[in-house]
Amino acid sequence: MKGELRQGDDDFALRTLIGAINDFRELRDPAEIQDFLRRPRPTGDRRWDTLLAASVARACRRRPGIVMGRSLLPGAHRSESPRRGTHRRSSMGGA
Secondary structure (H helix, E strand, O other), rough: OHHHHHOOHHHHHHHHHHHHHHHHOOOOOHHHHHHHHHOOOOOOOOHHHHHHHHHHHHHOOOOOOOEEEEEEEOOOEEEEEOOOOEEEEEEOOOO
């Protein structure tokens, strides 16, 4: 996306984002989901970075087993957040 945005091709960048979100919705393999959810490199435009993050967060809310933008992987458990009563991913065993 960064290259498209640098060239001023917002339409292609948006189509790329939509395609990526649609692909994410079809993923079933936990390793592929984890790979998709890695923090991307900045696009060079804070507005697009925000759109990207918000789009992925929204897609995560629609997927069972995804909490706070991360897959629930073995060795992780959900814990109640004392502030808002929402769930957070916390790793058992540290690091």
